[in-house]
Amino acid sequence: MPLPEDPATVETAGNLVKTLQGAFGHHPAHAKGRLVTGTFTPAPEAASLSSAPHFNNPSTPIIVRFSSSTGIPNIPDTDANANPRGMAIRFVLGNAGHLHTDMIAHSTPFFPMRTGAGFSAMLDAIGRGTIGDFLADHPSAAAFVQDPKPSPKSFATERYYGVNAFKFISKDGRERFIRYRILPDAGLSHLSESELRSKGPDYLFDELPTRMDQGPVVFKFLAQLAEEGDPTDDATRHWSEERKLVELGTIRLEAVMPEAQSEREQKRIIYDPIPRVEGIEPSADPLLEMRAAIYLISGKERRAASVEGASSLSPAGVA
Structure with missing residues (x-):
């Protein structure tokens, strides 16, 4: 997972990491999370859309991270600021030419700003106490803030959206832009304020x-197909709900990683918004490179802090 080649993107990402760390700590966003493991099984139509290995192999191991918003590691699940929730998926491809590919989704189809610079300006407005004026001048940010974000009954009863577009490339070279969606087999269920x-x-x-003691948690993995003229480089602009949804496969989660192991792995793992795998290419959405840079910079700092902490406790911890 390399840094973007554009120095301006790296600089903006670094500044965003510092701003978010100043507010929250070493994990700028979605600090509270837990890893679970399972399997992805592709649907027949997936292979016709993309030559990516996880859409063509019989099944693929996955590591999923469920998380709450903000960089506050102990934010109560009942806090409204913990919404939207996150679901990141790592498809473990082993030796199939690429070790893994990831996708990242949240429980809202909205994103506040189209670029990293715009998001930085939004954070500045929050810090200066002028966010009201900012929202009045930026409809996409206002739409994100105003979108209802009820707290789910369970991570297993929430739906998740990938706001960025990607280009699927089939084995015969056909190309199609998509956006991901994840729907729970258990159905949507949210809590009232009193609950x-x-x-x-x-x-x-x-x-x-x-819940997992009673059986697997299952989701349907879907792709919304773009049509001619749909914007593919702007995460703040939605496609029509009339666009076709294609089932890509089934996500079957079978085990929650033990807490101590999950904590260790979360300091090591860095989910990558860019696929970096045959059969899926990033769109021209500028947020993709920006998000990748932010995740990489903050992830490397988490790893370094983890190693320093381990070495201060015991030399054996650095193994």
């Missing part, structure tokens, strides 16, 4: 292993 008040601060993360 939420009765929940504990870790209710979502406590509920997940209890």
Whole structure:
């Protein structure tokens, strides 16, 4: 996972990481999370759209991270600021020419700004106390803020959206732009304000292993297909809901990673918004390179902090 070649993108990403770390700490966004493991099984139509290995192999191991918003690692699950929730998926491809490919989704189809510079300006407005004026001048940011974000009953009863577009390339060279969606087999279920008040601060993360003790958590992995004229380089502009949805496969989650192991792995793993795999190419959306740079910069700092902490406790911890 390399840094972008554009120095301006790297500089903006670095500044954003510092700004977010100043507010939240070493994990700029979605600091509270838990890893789970499972399997992805492709649907027949997936192979006709893309030559990517996970759409053509019989099945692929996956590592999923469910998370809450903000960089506050102990934010209560009941806090409204913990929405939208996140779901990141790592498809573990082994030795199939590429070790892994990732996708990142959130429980809202909205994103506040089209570029990293725009997002930085939004954070500056929040810091100066002028966010009201900023929202009045930036409809996409206002739409993101105003979009209802109810708290889910479970991570397993929420839907997730990939806001960035990607280009699928089939084995015979046909190209099609898509956006990802993830829908729960358990159905959508959210909590009322009164129900939420009765929940504990870790209710979502406590509920997940209890639910999995009863059986796998299952999602449908979908692609919304773009039509001629649909914007593919702007995450703030939606495609019509009339656009065709194609089932790409089934996500079957079977085990919550033990907490200590999950904490260790989350300091190491860096989910990449850019696919970097045959059969899927990034669109020209400028957020992709920006998000990749932010995740890489902050992820490397987390790894370094983890190694320093381990070495201060025990030399064996650096193995």
